[in-house]
Amino acid sequence: MAERRIAVVLFNLGGPDSQSAVRPFLFNLFFDPSIIRLPTPLRWIVAQVIARRRAPIAHEIYEKMGGRSPILPNTQEQAAALTRALNDLGHVKTFICMRYWQPMTDEVVKAVRDYAPDEVVLLPLYPQFSTTTTASSYRVWQEAAKRHRLTAPQKLICCYPTEPGFITALARATQAGLEEAARIAPQAKPLVVFSAHGLPKKVVDDGDPYVAQVTASVRAVASWLDLRESDWKTAFQSRVGPLEWVGPSTDDVIVEAAENDRAIVVVPVAFVSEHSETLVELDIEYRHLADARQAPAYIRVPTVGAQPDFIVGLSRLVRQALGKPESVQDGMGQHFCADWSRCVCKALG
Ligand SMILES: C=CC1=C(C)c2cc3[nH]c(cc4nc(cc5[nH]c(cc1n2)c(C)c5CCC(=O)O)C(CCC(=O)O)=C4C)c(C)c3C=C
Numbered sequence: 001m002a003e004r005r006i007a008v009v010l011f012n013l014g015g016p017d018s019q020s021a022v023r024p025f026l027f028n029l030f031f032d033p034s035i036i037r038l039p040t041p042l043r044w045i046v047a048q049v050i051a052r053r054r055a056p057i058a059h060e061i062y063e064k065m066g067g068r069s070p071i072l073p074n075t076q077e078q079a080a081a082l083t084r085a086l087n088d089l090g091h092v093k094t095f096i097c098m099r100y101w102q103p104m105t106d107e108v109v110k111a112v113r114d115y116a117p118d119e120v121v122l123l124p125l126y127p128q129f130s131t132t133t134t135a136s137s138y139r140v141w142q143e144a145a146k147r148h149r150l151t152a153p154q155k156l157i158c159c160y161p162t163e164p165g166f167i168t169a170l171a172r173a174t175q176a177g178l179e180e181a182a183r184i185a186p187q188a189k190p191l192v193v194f195s196a197h198g199l200p201k202k203v204v205d206d207g208d209p210y211v212a213q214v215t216a217s218v219r220a221v222a223s224w225l226d227l228r229e230s231d232w233k234t235a236f237q238s239r240v241g242p243l244e245w246v247g248p249s250t251d252d253v254i255v256e257a258a259e260n261d262r263a264i265v266v267v268p269v270a271f272v273s274e275h276s277e278t279l280v281e282l283d284i285e286y287r288h289l290a291d292a293r294q295a296p297a298y299i300r301v302p303t304v305g306a307q308p309d310f311i312v313g314l315s316r317l318v319r320q321a322l323g324k325p326e327s328v329q330d331g332m333g334q335h336f337c338a339d340w341s342r343c344v345c346k347a348l349g
């Protein structure tokens, strides 16, 4: 019998690969109706205006990382590790599909169609579901699949905020961060600051489950580490634009912790690889805030990246979606949740 051909598609955000890509990347982001909820002609104008205004700040951010985002090479490393973890399943090929910069959806859909898979598994590199990330990637994927006649059965893994491999990888890295803080500042009480990308408050009020799922991830890590409530806080970073965003903001929490002589251990809980939000915002800007207030320690825990526990977790999700023993297919047909009892991702339907 011929080997089953499986395509695994990793959804991620993407990032500029040169300084000249910064403005078109920002335009793509702000032209997304999941990010700016306006009708098309107006959204096009608004996206042009915001991209032009934001470009100088974004240029500075990417300059600090050598003029480009490392999100693609980091995602490629995860893709290679995941392919190895799935090689017993048959002929498995992993594709990367970025939302706002290359490789983008049309190109990837055509590559997947040309691979002629028997099954396609769509795996967002966003453990927590948001209308602004997973749902946005999924919508443009479906549109492109129709356009390019990709007809193989497709399954979306919607979210996995408490997937054990993800939680174990994050908890182990946090444990190492706490040990480092104790070595640098043995006298100081540590505070673990779980930091997630924020969202406009209106998006959450309209039913986006992202913040609830971030909270589920945080509680799972805190419980793995046996932390007390006073040992940790959840905070939200990367605010852009004039709207009110969910809080508390990571910078405020860091300033307060530093002023209270806490040793700060920052854990990125919604990013699974390194990019501007970790390497610049957390490592440079927020470290500067902590140093200026003489925090006894400021440790930034690395993202889970290609850590074996995380990759095993991702491979488990793919196996579940392919209908292997522990399949958790829900009532929505093609949609799979790692933990449906906690999942409120009906926003997808
Ligand atoms: C959990 C992941 C993310 C959510 C939710 C999210 C929502 C969101 N983002 C913006 C605006 C920007 N995001 C930018 C960069 C960026 N965002 C994410 C992830 C989420 N965004 C990542 C991984 C990155 C890094 C990309 C890279 O560097 O490779 C940027 C660009 C950088 C900058 O100018 O600060 C913007 C702008 C909004 C408005 C939003 C929800 C409405």
Ligand SMILES: [Fe+2]
Pocket: 197, 238
């Ligand atoms: Fe973002």
Ligand SMILES: [Fe+2]
Pocket: 129, 158, 159, 336, 337, 338, 340, 343, 344, 345
């Ligand atoms: Fe779900």
